[in-house]
Amino acid sequence: MKPRSTLALPASMHAAAREHLFPGDGLEAAAIILCSRTPGPRMKLLGKRLILVPHAECSIRAEDLLSWPGKYIEQAIDEGEAENLVAILIHSHPGGLLGFSEQDDASDAKTIPALLAAYGDLHGSAIMIPSGRICARLYTPSHCTEDIELVTIAGDDLHYYWHGSPGARPMAFTEQMTRELNRLSAAVIGASGTGSITTEQLARLGFGEITLIDFDRVEHKNLNRILNSTLADADSKRLKTDVMVEAIEKFRGVGSAVGIARSISSREGVLAASQADVIFCCADTLEARYMADLIGAAFLIPVIDVGVVIPTRRCPKSGTAVADVIGRIDYVQPGRSTLRSRGLYTPESLRAEYLRFNNPEAHQRELAEGYIKGTHEEAPSVITLNMRAASACVNEFVARAFPYRHEANEKFARTTFSLAALEEEFESESNFEIDCEAPLARGGLAPLLGLPALKEPRAKDQK
Incomplete structure (x- = not known):
């Protein structure tokens, strides 16, 4: 069955985000992806601009905790409103947790409402682990969440990150590939x-x-x-x-x-x-x-x-x-x-x-x-x-x-x-x-x- 929702990123954007989110100090870091949309019926978000949040601008950067500076949320609103771009707040999990923690839920409860109040009917959050794998979710105006089923990166290799699936890729020419x-x-x-x-x-x-x-x-x-x-x-x-x-x-x-x-x-x-x-x-x-x-x-x-x-x-x-x-x-x-x-x-x-x-x-x-x-x-x-x-x-x-x-x-x-x-x-x-x-x-x-x-x-x- 085809995925109901997809986030697609250019390989260059994915590489830039990964380099910024994992500077080598073992602490969480943040960025914002502004996405255009593919006309329906498929819900497909397309990474168009990347805002890197400077590490020093985050008042808290720990191994499992991060604070979002408000001015970069405002920057995302200013840049995204004209084209009604969807904002995805992405941060790193240096420890490799491929999922959203309670701290992530609490952080989204503060930042996502500000985005939805400013413009648009859809924004979201995402996490990246050191391998570059991403999982993401969307929020509606009623603050309901929906997991993004597929994250794709089209570069020299084609990466398909399925929500909730193990990280290992199928081997070519096998039943798993089919x-x-x-x-x-x-x-x-x-x-x-x-x-x-x-x-x-x-x-x-x-x-x-x-x-x-x-x-x-x-x-x-x-x-x-x-x-x-x-x-x-x-x-x-x-x-x-x-x-x-x-x-x-x-x-x-x-x-x-x-x-x-x-x-x-x-x-x-x-x-x-x-x-x-x-x-x-x-x-x-x-x-x-x-x-x-x-x-x-x-x-x-x-x-x-x-x-x-x-x-x-x-x-x-x-x-x-x-x-x-x-x-x-x-x-x-x-x-x-x-x-x-x-x-x-x-x-x-x-x-x-x-x-x-x-x-x-x-x-x-x-x-x-x-x-x-x-x-x-x-x-x-x-x-x-x-x-x-x-x-x-x-x-x-x-x-x-x-x-x-x-x-x-x-x-x-x-x-x-x-x-x-x-x-x-x-x-x-x-x-x-x-x-x-x-x-x-x-x-x-x-x-x-x-x-x-x-x-x-x-x-x-x-x-």
Whole structure:
């Protein structure tokens, strides 16, 4: 069952908080996390700003006791009120107690009412232990408390801290991994070649819910590379999402998959993706990658992007020959480099793609090339390449959430493989520039993703 409430933090914020909360003196320390929200139905808080309370400003700092200086509560109110940010008061438990003590309850009884009286309908508190693990809870205006079921940290590794569960992480490829995946949700952008194969793997691995986002319909030329598609589907031009949802529900049950027959550039597509714990971008347009970048940053969701291409070359004897067979997998974590800063698209290339898609003749020429650049193949036999790339895409998630590599995950921000040369190359996160323009933890702030085209429709427009 998916968690009712989640607190998501960028890895950089988590690291800064941990360093401050455990200065090495064995005494408790304090900080405040101001959080935006993901639009419903899921209650997901997104760490947006971190206020570090100076150690010397706390009149009491002991091994199991802490006093909160009022001026930092006031600072949190001043900074959070304008955007209605949720304040989470976090402090350390140097002794390792993963839970709230009676002293913590008494402290919250003094500080939380001040926050709720100032603004908002939701604030909370949290504790961190030396390992970096966090447990948190929320307070409503009636002072009722609710435990935050999941705390996520998306960095080189993906951390999932479940409330009340032991600290040990499941081992990769085990039944315990499947049980945890059953509590998580994935969004897949694109339900065609690599997308259908990625979706099939995610469903059989055990993800609790899979959201498929694709506006396109099945055609006969797709049948050699879209899993679960049939002649009847192509004849009736069924939505690709409907085909995949129906197939998944046959072995996972009703409600295990959701189809969104809209573009990822639509408001409906963005809101659907915002509910996920991880996004797999399996589309073949630059616009989809641009949107995946924005969504991942705004809602603190890791994005795994996959692409395949078969470049050709001129050959004196045959005319055209395969130059290479290439697959690429990029792992994008919130707050670091993006697909944009890695050079996968630019404002100029986005504009050129837009013009092609709004020029029917040029659009058809582009589609005719498909996977194989330099030829006109309507139905290329690329399912073996798609299988290889989609498998690497899903295994990238497994390696991050349930680490099994011999080397650190930081070294594998991008993986590129060549089937022609039988080679794999890897690029580390440090090879790419941080994208400082990404809308980190923007949440549901209007307009959605900062794009006027995604503003909420007026009531009269919905009639």
